[in-house]
Amino acid sequence: MKNPYIPIPVKVDKIRFETDDRLIKTFDLVFFDKEDEKEFKYFPGQFAELSILGKGESPIGIASSPTETGFLRFTVMKVGVVTTALHNFDEGVTMGIRGPLGNWYPIEEMKGKDVVIIGGGFAFTTLRSLLVYMLNEKNRKDYGNIICIYGARTPGLLCYRDELKEWEKRKDMSLYQCIDWKFGPKGPVEEPASEGWEPINLKEPSMTKIKPGVKKFTAFVPQLVSAVKPAAKDAYAIVCGPPIMIKFTIPVLTELGFPPERIFNSLENRMKCGIGKCGRCNIGPKYVCKDGPVFSLKELEKLPKEY
Amino acid sequence: MSRFQYPPNIEIVRVPCVSRVNPLFILRSLQHGADGVLVAGCYPGECNYSTGNLYARRKLLMLKSYLEYLGLEKGRFQCAWLSSAEAERFVKIAKATIESVRKLGPAKKLVRNKFNRD
Amino acid sequence: MEKIEEKIREIAGKLLKDKKVKLIIGFEKGTLPLKARPTFVRKPEEVEKLIWNPFCENNLAVYIPFYRRYLDNGESIGVIAKGCDVRSLVLHIQENIAKREQIFIIGIPCEGILDRKRIEKEAFPGEITEASEKDDKILVKGNGFEKTLKKKDFLCEDCIVCSHRKPVVYDELVEGDVKETEAADRQNQIKEFESKEPDERWKIFTEEVSRCIRCYACRNACPACYCKECFVDCSKPQWLGTTVDSETDLQLFQIIRTFHLAGRCVNCGSCNRACPMDINISLLVNKLSVDAKRLFNYETGIDVNEKPVLNKYSEDDSNEGFFEEH
C-alpha cells in the first residue's frame, strides 16, 4: 500500500518573482518520474504539501491547471521556515511533494452554468487553476459566462500579471481588477490610486455606472462585486481571499441573489499531515485538509465559526 | 589580534556585548558539538554600554554554578574578563581553555550525536 | 481550619460586595480525596464554596497573567494566598504584570502543603478513596486499608525548606501564626545532592528528566512561566529539538526552563506537583534560589519595589570561576 507520508521527488524547474514586494515567488515543479506524474491526478482547488527534507512541509494550493501538462505550479509567500527555505532555492534543486490533497471546486456541478470568480491578493492561486481549466478550449463550451473579479492592495501585488493582460483581451470572459491604494516611492500612499484605475462610488458601490470597456478600478473587492452586479441566476460564485475580504463579499453575493449552496469558499488552517489524521485543521467535525479546503457557504453555515 | 596566532580549533562568535550571550547559546554550542565554551567580556567598569557586563556577570555566575551542580564537568564552560586591547592575553586564555578542555576529553554530556536512545 | 475558612469567606464576601475586586481566586473542594482545586468567585453569595486546608497545593498566582484583560481595564483581583503565592504575586508586580494596588492579597500563614503524591504512595499499589485531616494528623482510607499519618512526615519537600510561610506582603492577613523553618534546614536535598560526584549527579539528573513527556505541565503550573512564546515553541530560530527520544533535548529543556527561573523562582513546588511523571524538578530549581542567596544575598518576591536579581547588578559581585592568571 502506498505510504501517504512519503514525499514524491520533484525538480524545481523555474522560479520567478510574482509581486513587486518580492515576498511572493512562483515555482514550477517537474516530476523526475513519468509514472509519478501520471499518478498525480488533480483538479482545480486541490493543494499539495511541499516538502523540503530537513526543513518541513507546507501546504500550498496548486496554481497550475490539470490542462497544463508537464509541470506543477505553486505560488508561495515567504512566511515560515519552509517557505523561506523555498524562497532561497535555486532552479534545479530537488525537493518533495505530497498530494494531491483535499477536495476541489465543483467543476462538474458548474457545467452549463455561469461562474463568477472572486479573488483577493495572493489567494488567487487555485482560482488561476480553475480559470485556466475552464478557459481551456476543450472545457470552455461546458460553462456559461465567466466573470472574474480580482483585487490586490497595489497593482504590483497582483499575481500572474502577464496572464491577466491576456485575459483582459479575451472575448469569452470578463476580467475586472481592482486595487486598494496607490503605491508611492516610500510604500503605499493613503489615497486612492487614479492612473488607469477608475474610481467607483465608494458610498454606494452598487450605484456606480460602469462605462463600457472600463475594467480596472480603485476599490475593495466587495465594493467592486457590488458595482459589477454579476447575475445570480444559474450562476456559481467562487470566493478565495483573505478572511476580511470573504467576510464582506458574502453579504454582497447574498444580496445579489446567490444562494448559499452556490457560493464556494476555499479555507486555510494550520495543517501538518494533510490527510485528516493529525487533528489540527478541523472546523467542527470537518477537516480542512481532507473534507476541504473547498466548502460551500451552505456547509460552512452548519459548522462552528472557528476559523 | 591579527598579529598573534591563536589555536585553530576555536570558533569565535562575536557579539556586541557579553550581555548579549543568551544561556541558550552556550548550551546549544555544547549540544551541537563544542567540547568547551568560553565566554569573554570586557572588564567590569569598562563596558562600552556602561553596565552590560555587570548584568552578564550575574547571569554567567549563576549558569556556571548551576551546570556544575547538575554534574557538567568544571571547565566545559568558562568565563573570562578580557579587554579588546589585550590580544596577547586572549591567546593565553584561549590556549589555557583549550588545554583544560583537552584534559577533560571529548564532551559526552549534553552532546547530541545520534537520533535515538540506545 | 474552620476559623480560617470563615475568615476567608468574610473578607472575600466584603470585598465583592464593596466591588473592590472583580474576582477572587481561591480554593474549593476537589472531586478527589487529597485534592482542593482553584476556584473563581465573582459574586458575594458564592463565597461559601471557598475553603482552606493543607491540600490547597496550587500556586494561585499562576492565574494572574490570564487576567491581563481585567488588569488592563484597571480592575483589581483578590487572591487567597499562602506564603509562596504571595511571593509569586510580588514577582508579578516587580515584573509589571500588575500594579500593587490591583492585587488584593488575602494572606494566609501556611503550615506547609501536604505532598499528595507521597501520601498516595502509602497506599500503592492500591489507591486512597477517602482522606481527612485534623490537627497534626491525616486519616486515609482505601480498599481494605486505613492509616493515620503524621502531617509533618508528609509535607512537600519545598514546604519543609520554605523560608517565608507567613505572607511577606498582604492587604488582609487571616489570623493564625506559624513558625518559620530554621535556615540551616533549608538546603537538605541540595546538600545531599551536592555531596555526590559530578558523574553521579549527572546520572541522577538524566534519569529524572528522561521520563519527561514534554506535556509542559511544569511550565504551565509555574507562576513565573508566563512568556507569550516559550522558547520550546519558537521555530525561528528553533532552539530545541522537538522529540522525546533525544535525551539531550529533554535535558536542555529542563535546564533552560529552570534557568529561566533563576532568581524568579519562589520554590512553591507547583512544577513538582504538576508533573505527571514525578520528576523531581525542585531538585533543580531550588539550587537556583540557594545560589541567588549565596552569590547575591537575594530572595525572590520579598519587596515589591525591588528588581529581580538578574535585572540588577552590584559592582562588588563576585568573580567566582572567572579566568585568573596563575
Add this chain to the structure above:
Amino acid sequence: MKDSLKSIKHIEKDKLSEFIKQLRKDFTVIAPRNVKDFVLFQELKADEEPYLDFLNSRQSPKEYFFPQTENIVEYEGVTDKRVPIVTEKQMRKRIIFGMRPCDVTSLSILDRLFVNEDYVDNYYKRLRDNTLIFGFGCSYPRMTCFCTSFDSGPFSTKGTDVFITDSGDTFIIEGITEQGKKLIEKLLDGDKKLLKTKSEIEKKALDSITTPPNVEKIPEKLKGLFENPVWEVISERCLGCGVCTYLCPTCHCFDIQDEVIDNKGRRVKNWDSCMFPIFTLHGSGHQPREFRFQRMRQRIMHKFNYYDENFDIIACCGCGRCVTECPVNIDVREILRTISEL
C-alpha cells in the same frame, strides 16, 4: 460450547514467569513495570516478571502503537540534495501483557482514525498488526474509572487476543482469538468453575463502579452547545498544559517535524496537544483558538461529538487518567454531567 471451554486455561501465580519466558522466545514482551512507585508499560528485561499488582499504568500503552516520537522518513545528504532512504525494517512480533480493558478499547477507537478507507497510516498499522494483546481484568477498578459508560467494562474481552483474570492464587487465562488460543494451548486446562469464579470477580468489580456518567445523549447534546458560555466556566481553572491529552489513550493529534544532525536527517511524528496555543497558530499570526475555553471546547467536542460524527464512536474509554493527573483537578466526569444537565 465445548470449543469455548477448551480455550479456558489457568496458571498458578508462581508459574507465570515460566510462561512469560516461553512467550519471550518468539515475542518482545511489553508489560507493566514499577517505576518509582508508579506503573508504566515497558519492555521486560531478561527474567523480569511483570508487575501485575497495579490498578492502572500512569501512561497508557498507546505509545506502543502511536509512539510519542516516530520516524516517518529518514534521509541523507547535504541541504538541497537530500534523498529519502526507504528501508523495510523487520519488526519482531510483540505482546502487550496485562493491558487493561479500557486501554484495549482505546485501540479500537484509534483504529477507526488511523486505518480507514480515506488514508491508512502505515506506521500505526504496522505496529498494530504485529502486536498481540493480553488483556487483564480489572478486579479493583479505580474510583475515577468510568469504562462502563462506554462499550467496555472491567472485564470486557473485546479487542484482546488473550484475557487474564486474577483469581487470587491463580490466573484464569482465556484465549480469545485463534492466535491467542494457540499461544496458551500448553497451559493447564480450566473448567466451568473458573468461569463462575470469574463472573463473581467481575460482578464485584462492576458494583464498585458506582456512578459512571451517562454519555448516550452527549454527542447529540453537544451539537447545540458550541456557543454556550459554559465552556468559559469549565475551562477557567485550566492551566493549558498537555497532561490530559498526553496521558489519554485515545488522544491522537500529532505534529510533523524535521531534524538534521550533520548529513543525516529524519522527519518525525511527535505527539501534539490541542491544549497548546501553537497547535493551531497560522504562519500569518492568525489564531482560530486564541483562548483557553476554545481549546478546552475543542478537546471535549472532538472526543464526544466530532469523533462520534466522523467515526461513530466516542473518543473516550473512561480510564480516568485525565481526572487523576490534572494538576488542577479538572474532572471530565463532572464536565459530562454538567453538559447533560444543560
